Amino acid sequence: MKWEKSVTFGDIAKHTNFSKTTISRYFNDPDSLTVENQQIIAQALADLNYKENKVARILASGRTEFVGVIVPNLFFHFYSEMLNQILATYEEFGYKFLVFISNGQEEAERRYIQELMAYKIEGLIVLTHTIPSRELAELSIPLVTIEREDRHVCSVNTDNYQGGRLAAELLASHGCEILFHINYLTAPDAKDVPAHGRIHGFVDYCKKQGQKYELLFKEMEDTHESFQRSMADILENLTAAYGQRKKGIFISNDTQANIFLNLLVRKYGRMPDDFLLVGFDNSPISREAVIPISTVGQQIDKIAYEAVSLLVEQMNEQKKRRPVPLTEPIHKIITPVLLKRETTEIGLRAQSFR
Amino acid sequence: MKWEKSVTFGDIAKHTNFSKTTISRYFNDPDSLTVENQQIIAQALADLNYKENKVARILASGRTEFVGVIVPNLFFHFYSEMLNQILATYEEFGYKFLVFISNGQEEAERRYIQELMAYKIEGLIVLTHTIPSRELAELSIPLVTIEREDRHVCSVNTDNYQGGRLAAELLASHGCEILFHINYLTAPDAKDVPAHGRIHGFVDYCKKQGQKYELLFKEMEDTHESFQRSMADILENLTAAYGQRKKGIFISNDTQANIFLNLLVRKYGRMPDDFLLVGFDNSPISREAVIPISTVGQQIDKIAYEAVSLLVEQMNEQKKRRPVPLTEPIHKIITPVLLKRETTEIGLRAQSFR
DNA sequence: TTGTACGCGTTATCAC
DNA sequence: GTGATAACGCGTACAA
Numbered sequence: 249m250k251w252e253k254s255v256t257f258g259d260i261a262k263h264t265n266f267s268k269t270t271i272s273r274y275f276n277d278p279d280s281l282t283v284e285n286q287q288i289i290a291q292a293l294a295d296l297n298y299k300e301n302k303v304a305r306i307l308a309s310g311r312t313e314f315v316g317v318i319v320p321n322l323f324f325h326f327y328s329e330m331l332n333q334i335l336a337t338y339e340e341f342g343y344k345f346l347v348f349i350s351n352g353q354e355e356a357e358r359r360y361i362q363e364l365m366a367y368k369i370e371g372l373i374v375l376t377h378t379i380p381s382r383e384l385a386e387l388s389i390p391l392v393t394i395e396r397e398d399r400h401v402c403s404v405n406t407d408n409y410q411g412g413r414l415a416a417e418l419l420a421s422h423g424c425e426i427l428f429h430i431n432y433l434t435a436p437d438a439k440d441v442p443a444h445g446r447i448h449g450f451v452d453y454c455k456k457q458g459q460k461y462e463l464l465f466k467e468m469e470d471t472h473e474s475f476q477r478s479m480a481d482i483l484e485n486l487t488a489a490y491g492q493r494k495k496g497i498f499i500s501n502d503t504q505a506n507i508f509l510n511l512l513v514r515k516y517g518r519m520p521d522d523f524l525l526v527g528f529d530n531s532p533i534s535r536e537a538v539i540p541i542s543t544v545g546q547q548i549d550k551i552a553y554e555a556v557s558l559l560v561e562q563m564n565e566q567k568k569r570r571p572v573p574l575t576e577p578i579h580k581i582i583t584p585v586l587l588k589r590e591t592t593e594i595g596l597r598a599q600s601f602r
Numbered sequence: 603m604k605w606e607k608s609v610t611f612g613d614i615a616k617h618t619n620f621s622k623t624t625i626s627r628y629f630n631d632p633d634s635l636t637v638e639n640q641q642i643i644a645q646a647l648a649d650l651n652y653k654e655n656k657v658a659r660i661l662a663s664g665r666t667e668f669v670g671v672i673v674p675n676l677f678f679h680f681y682s683e684m685l686n687q688i689l690a691t692y693e694e695f696g697y698k699f700l701v702f703i704s705n706g707q708e709e710a711e712r713r714y715i716q717e718l719m720a721y722k723i724e725g726l727i728v729l730t731h732t733i734p735s736r737e738l739a740e741l742s743i744p745l746v747t748i749e750r751e752d753r754h755v756c757s758v759n760t761d762n763y764q765g766g767r768l769a770a771e772l773l774a775s776h777g778c779e780i781l782f783h784i785n786y787l788t789a790p791d792a793k794d795v796p797a798h799g800r801i802h803g804f805v806d807y808c809k810k811q812g813q814k815y816e817l818l819f820k821e822m823e824d825t826h827e828s829f830q831r832s833m834a835d836i837l838e839n840l841t842a843a844y845g846q847r848k849k850g851i852f853i854s855n856d857t858q859a860n861i862f863l864n865l866l867v868r869k870y871g872r873m874p875d876d877f878l879l880v881g882f883d884n885s886p887i888s889r890e891a892v893i894p895i896s897t898v899g900q901q902i903d904k905i906a907y908e909a910v911s912l913l914v915e916q917m918n919e920q921k922k923r924r925p926v927p928l929t930e931p932i933h934k935i936i937t938p939v940l941l942k943r944e945t946t947e948i949g950l951r952a953q954s955f956r
Numbered sequence: 957t958t959g960t961a962c963g964c965g966t967t968a969t970c971a972c
Numbered sequence: 973g974t975g976a977t978a979a980c981g982c983g984t985a986c987a988a
Contacts, residue, residue, distance in 0.1 A: 266974080266975085267974070267975045267976070268975090268976095269974070269975055269976075269977095270973085270975075273973090280973065280974090281973070281974085282973075285973085285974095304980095306980090307979095307980045307981070307982090308979075308980055309980085310980075
């Protein structure tokens with residue numbers, strides 16, 4: 249079923265009067281040949297226009313250099329940027345990535361994993377939240393998750409606790425009377441989800457500092473309109489209840505922080521001085537907003553790099569004659585960075601807004 | 603080099619007293635076996651916990667079901683969403699995607715292509731602008747490009763000409779005295795780049811309608827700060843030169859349209875009625891802006907689907923015993939859609955802004 | 957309906 | 973340093 253059959257080691261061998269073995273060695277251990285013979289073979293490769301076939305190499309060696317990646321979507325900047333950074337590690341590690349988008353469909357996700365296994369991936373990176381880590385662990389292949397429940401598997405996560413703390417600290421440092429945290433997570437006690445750490449970091453800081461605070465958990469659908477309605481409600485309630493008192497608001501992601509900000513600007517023609525605002529993610533919208541939004545940024549490049557590194561370690565272990573599997577999953581934590589922009593730095597704000 | 607050697611057709615064959623061939627047929631043409639025997643084999647597969655190995659199948663069949671994708675970046679929503687839609691076609695066509703991000707590095711891109719060829723991809727989708735289509739054509743594999751120079755290869759593009767026309771028409775229909783098109787493309791005559799069609803569509807409409815217009819080509823670096831400076835300059839000049847006269851502004855992408863909008867809102871506390879604004883892309887920022895931005899949207903889902911379809915046709919042709927290559931590359935055109943939002947619909951704008 | 961024998965292109969093992 | 977030969981796991985004429 250092959251139309252123009254490709255040039256093989258056999259062809260090169262005939263053409264050079266070497267054996268296939270020697271041709272193979274030319275690629276995998278060139279120094280074991282004399283320099284002369286290397287050149288002869290190099291010449292032959294050029295003459296015959298040889299193209300390497302890594303599929304055949306896989307079958308013989310068992311090493312695919314494939315890594316599977318399962319992402320919930322590419323709509324959120326967090327995921328697309330993470331994928332970008334993961335793919336970029338090809339330059340350092342050489343692994344090729346087979347990417348699937350699950351869009352929250354659990355069954356599809358299981359099919360994708362089966363397909364990946366059939367292609368003999370050497371490792372798997374999971375960013376989706378649907379399949380429990382217990383089940384992932386049973387795949388018994390090198391695996392790393394990112395920002396999701398990770399009890400039974402290796403993972404890399406942002407230090408969300410620290411992130412919540414940083415946000416609260418920033419707002420408090422500007423003399424806010426009362427701090428609010430707006431989040432759409434419905435079960436703040438599900439400690440398995442790393443993002444919940446933000447809430448606890450925020451709360452613990454406030455408690456320790458004796459800072460007045462309030463948590464606003466609002467159920468919202470995952471649509472812009474729903475977000476907008478919820479934020480409008482919250483804004484209404486806040487102004488009614490707290491008037492001109494200085495309010496520090498920490499919203500659990502930049503998209504929603506931006507919606508809140510836009511409501512303010514549309515209402516007042518500017519951002520009033522009694523509102524301070526911090527988002528989370530450092531997604532592009534936080535910079536592109538009408539007033540650049542202060543935010544807690546995840547170091548996506550670092551997370552991706554650590555995730556792949558952690559995976560590579562496991563994959564290298566697998567290649568040994570007698571692999572020693574990890575007894576305990578490894579969990580890496582990446583520190584977030586605080587980006588102070590105009591929604592908290594009133595000095596900056598006043599200077600450019602008029 | 604495999605330490606836990608996997609269950610093979612041979613093992614199943616022994617276990618069931620069939621031949622490997624029969625096992626193979628069980629997968630590729632089940633109906634050629636009796637139902638009884640199918641069940642026997644199914645049972646054996648379960649007993650032995652067989653996992654299929656598609657790599658071996660590839661070597662034997664020559665069909666990898668791999669498609670390569672080369673994307674410039676995932677930072678722009680256009681590309682990440684396009685990739686999302688491309689990957690989603692797995693459900694319909696079953697092709698697996700090997701994805702590389704070039705980040706504008708031409709040499710890296712060539713390496714990626716070589717690597718993809720070594721993995722015997724059956725087709726390639728190119729979204730980058732670096733490598734000329736002449737060179738891509740020489741790969742002589744099924745290939746489709748999206749929104750880039752495409753003289754010698756198959757492609758799918760938005761009808762950019764129509765997009766520019768729609769933008770101009772919308773602005774004119776609201777009685778703008780003069781229309782402006784702001785673009786950062788420096789060589790409006792390079793007809794090879796599809797996006798240039800926007801300019802011509804805009805201009806042709808204005809000319810035909812006797813509509814006063816002006817083109818503003820501004821060189822900008824690819825940074826937010828540079829965009830911001832350029833847009834601030836333009837805004838200053840416009841207000842100086844045209845005062846309160848009604849200005850219709852068509853900006854070549856939503857990111858920059860948003861920057862322009864933000865400058866207006868920061869300056870006036872709202873969007874003045876003598877400015878109308880249309881962007882391009884329908885990227886998330888256009889909806890999330892402080893005032894939702896009217897924009898010309900590319901139908902990314904359709905583009906991706908058509909691109910993969912076009913590729914699949916070529917790949918199917920390759921599988922025939924006597925493939926007939928295309929004599930002329932096929933170019934598909936997808937119509938853009940106009941999204942009317944508050945930056946042009948003053949009625950909407952007034953009602954919610956106060 | 958089922959089996960035999962060989963091919964796919966490379967790597968691994970052992971010999972020389 | 974180099975070569976012969978056997979894997980690797982599956983597909984597929986061709987035969988039965």
